[in-house]
Structure formats: C-alpha cells, structure tokens
Amino acid sequence: MAKVESFTLDHTAVKAPYVRLITIEKGQKGDEISNYDLRLVQPNENAIPTAGLHTIEHMLAGFLRDRLDGVIDCSPFGCRTGFHLIVWGEHDTTEVAKALKGALEQITKSTWDDVQGTDIRSCGNYRDHSLFSAQEWCKKILAAGISSDPFTRKVVD
Numbered sequence: 001m002a003k004v005e006s007f008t009l010d011h012t013a014v015k016a017p018y019v020r021l022i023t024i025e026k027g028q029k030g031d032e033i034s035n036y037d038l039r040l041v042q043p044n045e046n047a048i049p050t051a052g053l054h055t056i057e058h059m060l061a062g063f064l065r066d067r068l069d070g071v072i073d074c075s076p077f078g079c080r081t082g083f084h085l086i087v088w089g090e091h092d093t094t095e096v097a098k099a100l101k102g103a104l105e106q107i108t109k110s111t112w113d114d115v116q117g118t119d120i121r122s123c124g125n126y127r128d129h130s131l132f133s134a135q136e137w138c139k140k141i142l143a144a145g146i147s148s149d150p151f152t153r154k155v156v157d
C-alpha cells in the first residue's frame, strides 16, 4: 500500500489553526501542484459539525479563488478538522494563511445569499447546510489566529 504523507504527521504535535505545505507534486512536463493542510481546529480535541463544515466548503470554494491564484480544489478532511487545498504552483504558507484568514472573515460577514450551491440541483446533500454553524466556527478559528507554521505559532496579520 502506498504510504501517504498526511498519515505520517504527528497529529498530537500540531497547533491549530494553521496552514501546512503537505507536498509539491511535479508533472511530466514540469508543472507543479501544491497540496496544503488547512487545519482549522485542533485534531482529536475538536471537529466541525458536518452542516457547518459543508457550508464553509461551499464558501471557501469561491472566497479562496478570489484571493489566491491557481486554486484547483479545496475539500474537507474526513476527520472534519480542516481542508485540503490543491493549487497550481507553490505559494508561501504565509500567503495561503492570509488568504484563508480573509476568506473566513468574509464567511462571518456573509448572508445566505452569498452561499453558492445550496439547492437540490447544485449540491449532493443540500439539506445539510448551516451558515450559523459555519460563522460561529469561523469566529472561533479567527479568534485563535491562523499560523503559517503547524508546530510553532506564527499567526498571520
């Protein structure tokens, strides 16, 4: 079985919320794709409930693309403590952390009209959304601050 880097991370050693560069994958023609760990809450201590996480996912899809070039995908971890962010090229973790901070701030100021894909045609589980939960969790994450390093707190402005 292929070894996956994410499962070698000591989840008891990290200090969330943080941004961590997981890997940079190189394509056959030299193109690079970066994979980041956007850890929003402390592993094994907290987990964002599904409805709130789902709404955060729908909002990050647009708000991160507004702030960062080359976003391919941003999808939640099964453990519900954060997201994978897949991007063309490489970005500094400080730049990614600032983009994430801006996106979470925008979520806290949003209304239901700002949430994309919330009907039966555009989402696979449209009944399972909560903007209230999304906003309350984003406030908690922002109050803790987002670090550009997973092990040492380097909170971005």
Ligand SMILES: [Zn+2]
Pocket: 054, 058, 117, 122, 123, 124, 125, 126
């Ligand atoms: Zn959905």
